[in-house]
Amino acid sequence: MSDSPKIAPFLWFDDNAEAAIDHYTSIFKNSKKLSVSRYGEAGPGPAGSVMVASFELEGQTFIALNGGPMFKFNEAVSFAVNCDTQQEIDELWEKLTEEGEPGQCGWLKDKFGLSWQIVPSILPELMQGAGKSNRVMQALMQMTKIDIQRLQEASNGG
Missing domain, CATH: 3.30.720.100 (Signal recognition particle alu RNA binding heterodimer, srp9/1)
Structure with missing residues (x-):
């Protein structure tokens, strides 16, 4: 085996x-x-x-x-990386976008053309509930690199 x-x-x-x-x-x-x-x-x-x-x-x-x-790689396939902290998001974002290109909503292409999604582990929880989901999605659509604090504020109605 x-x-x-x-x-x-x-x-x-x-x-x-x-x-x-x-x-x-x-x-x-x-x-x-x-x-x-x-x-x-x-x-x-x-x-x-x-x-x-x-x-x-x-x-x-x-x-x-x-x-x-x-x-060639394209966005039809990407690798999602769940991050527990903003520091982890920031670090991975910086290293993977080096010579690559940022995308929207936490997506990026690295220097080899491979697509990644750098997302907070807490995202599914923040999106629970119809009102929360809409507010969080609206905030998310305004971001390239994801900001956990801004998503939490959107989830809480702020």
Whole structure:
């Protein structure tokens, strides 16, 4: 029986999978490289470059491939990161938007083009109830990086 998870996101990179893995494992505290397979002399990638690698971020296993330029990431798939504090939101936002681009409502694209949602863990609780839900959603739509205090104030009617 394998220790591999039954389901793992598989990420197709052009030729920078190793740089992406190094970047992500430097950002998330509970992370590590798991395995790396490199191209040999027969290719199709440059000999010694990463072919496929697996890594773990906060307990979630990912697989990365250097597959060439045929496919690009888009917002149809993103990774939601639940954060317990504003400090955690601020830190992840800063590191993941570096050379990337901020989006609306806590969404961003990192420098590799991968989409992330940096959201407070408390968000579902703040949105419970019809009136609260509308106020919180209105506040959320005005934000790029999420501000927990502003969402709490909106939830309380402020």
